[in-house]
């Protein structure tokens with residue numbers, strides 16, 4: 232579930248409020264968005280992807296909140312990792328993050344071949 | 351405040367209203383617009399991130415037209431694996447439509463090239479794919495209503511559907527669209543299991559359509575499950591192709607590789623915790639996983655688990671009609687339902703026509719969403735042209751909106767009954783006639799109370815309707831599974847282990863206060879019309 236919107240980074244553009252499929256977030260006048268309905272969060276990570284400032288942290292637990300230490304998250308290197316791996320926005324032309332999704336089929340075939348080879 | 355008494359309703363008019371803005375809904379909106387209709391698309395969440403496509407990465411059913419044997423073989427193989435209830439003509443149509451459609455995303459989706467330099471159309475990454483489709487519908491001039499769940503349909507005196515109403519959950523108040531025709535693209539439902547991306551898919555389209563008199567088909571095929579790291583919803587299956595499973599004592603479980611892991615894994619999970627590692631994954635693939643499926647590693651990284659080395663606990667999430675295959679019955683080539691003016695696409699519709707009795711995940715489902723979406727959009731446009739006026743019909747929502755007498759109904763408790771009947775491995779994977787009968791009775795009992803007394807007020811109205819939809823869907827599923835008195839495809843009955851040649855047909859289901867089932871023997875006629 233979404234755990235943090237980091238004031239240090241958030242530019243209050245409210246993009247995350249707009250795109251959250253389950254309407255977890257709410258606009259707060261002159262402030263950063265509020266996590267208004269955390270229990271509705273479906274842990275889809277879409278807000279992280281759409282946040283241009285890597286200001287959001289979503290925890291993996293999809294059933295209950297699991298509070299995290301903000302300072303630790305800020306230095307963890309996890310913020311923005313998802314967006315980068317997607318080659319989203321400014322990462323679109325970075326050769327490290329090309330979209331290799333098409334390999335999915337090959338991966339399944341490799342798995343099948345391993346089984347055939349008895350490994 | 352019930353929605354009917356709300357004063358601040360946004361009134362809109364269009365030739366075609368699309369309900370649901372996932373994969374099928376966006377293709378439908380684009381097709382209707384290109385056919386000349388004015389189009390409104392309403393999504394419960396945000397069109398572009400909502401729905402199960404956005405969090406996944408669909409590989410489409412993708413077979414070149416030349417040489418013709420390729421498609422002939424693909425269709426023949428799918429007929430075999432679909433256990434006789436899919437239809438070769440629909441399969442051919444879907445293969446052709448998908449093949450011609452995906453390249454039209456050029457300029458909106460940045461297609462990858464493989465090592466030979468060939469453009470890869472088949473597998474598209476979910477967030478990028480849905481972002482592209484959103485850009486397309488915007489650029490075509492579709493009016494998109496985000497955060498505007500539909501709650502009920504409008505129906506004309508002649509029985510045809512004339513629009514819908516719903517709420518604006520961010521802007522406040524209600525909306526009503528009077529339309530010439532309506533496409534339901536509300537997705538499947540996993541009964542709010544923790545299936546990735548499925549939280550807004552609560553079967554609303556099934557309920558709304560049934561209230562208008564529509565029938566469903568294939569609702570017994572609702573028992574597909576997908577593995578995930580315990581405590582998470584990360585039901586991305588690619589990496590589990592290299593999984594090794596263990597029991598609590600660390601003994602390796604004899605789970606056969608391939609698609610048939612659901613029953614043995616469920617049996618093991620009913621005995622105790624099941625663990626897994628991905629140590630068999632080749633090194634070069636490990637390095638690529640984050641740029642193949644960027645979300646897959648997130649939970650592991652954030653919990654500091656190395657899935658290639660550590661054993662981690664796994665669970666399985668039920669998929670209901672998502673990678674199950676039941677849904678609204680399709681009665682015409684343009685994806686019409688049995689109600690005039692009402693069309694269905696994607697997971698809101700049955701995928702039996704193409705998938706047969708097995709899951710459509712991995713290929714058929716997305717190809718079906720792309721194709722059925724466009725057929726439904728075009729069909730709705732043709733219907734709307736014939737329907738001159740845009741007068742409002744009557745709102746026809748029942749359960750949760752128009753109770754006989756209002757009493758408080760516990761939504762959470764209702765949902766947990768539905769989930770217990772529809773998701774528990776014991777009842778839904780290891781099916782048996784007696785258990786299904788009992789499920790049906792339990793669900794009927796709570797339906798009676800819910801239908802008579804539940805009334806969604808204020809912000810609760812959405813969850814109330816969603817609960818009604820999941821409850822109704824569960825009843826159709828239990829009744830269909832009982833009616834399919836045999837084992838076929840994903841539907842395995844422990845008390846009827848054999849396939850029965852007399853049941854080589856689809857099972858239709860419908861009804862609200864009284865659920866009915868019947869055999870669909872009209873199969874060959876569907877395309878002859």
Ligand SMILES: Cc1cc2nc3c(=O)[nH]c(=O)nc-3n(C[C@H](O)[C@H](O)[C@H](O)COP(=O)(O)OP(=O)(O)OC[C@H]3O[C@@H](n4cnc5c(N)ncnc54)[C@H](O)[C@@H]3O)c2cc1C
Pocket residue numbers: 369370371372373374375392393394395396397400401402403404405406407408409410411498499500501535536537538545546547550551552553554555585586672673695696697698710711712713714715716717719
């Ligand atoms: C993890 C995962 C991986 C998958 N991988 C593949 C694959 O590789 N190949 C394949 O073929 N298939 C795959 N599938 C299946 C495929 O994703 C679906 O078949 C496809 O997304 C269906 O599209 P849809 O538009 O019908 O539903 P969705 O994309 O789920 O869209 C439904 C939309 O309806 C909206 N909605 C719901 N109720 C309402 C309401 N009352 N009012 C307004 N809007 C509403 C929702 O918000 C949502 O946006 C996968 C599924 C999952 C879960």
Ligand code: SF4
Pocket residue numbers: 236237240241242243244245246247248263264281282283284285286287
């Ligand atoms: S998208 Fe990011 S920067 Fe914009 S409001 Fe949300 S958290 Fe802040």
Ligand code: SF4
Pocket residue numbers: 232233250251252253254255256271272273274275276277278279289
């Ligand atoms: S993870 Fe998904 S559901 Fe949760 S807040 Fe972010 S966008 Fe919303």
